[in-house]
Amino acid sequence: MTPSVTQSIVLLTLVVCLGLWAGEHLRIKNFSLGVTWILFVGIICSSFGISIDPQVSHFAKNFGLILFVYSIGLQVGPSFSPFGKNGLRLNMLAMTIVLLGRQGCHCVQSI
16 A cells, blocks of 8 residues: 555654654763664664655655755855865866876777
């Protein structure tokens, strides 16, 4: 039996809420896994055979990837400058690697 879209969204919400609760309350001394508990709660649910609608799963995976890339961009973006402290040197190194890589491709193709 495939769960409905509503049931799938409710299940995803419960997994996230339980994972966040566990991240706040389950500690060993001063160590906590934090939001990683969301992953563990999801693994536990799937080990009991609980599944969600395939379309909701596809959407959740893509949406999670988009949020991940967006959050990394927010964190790294302000400090990224092509001509910052080491920016010019690193850009020249990257350009050299790309150009040498292209030369290597032509050599390999001619062999």
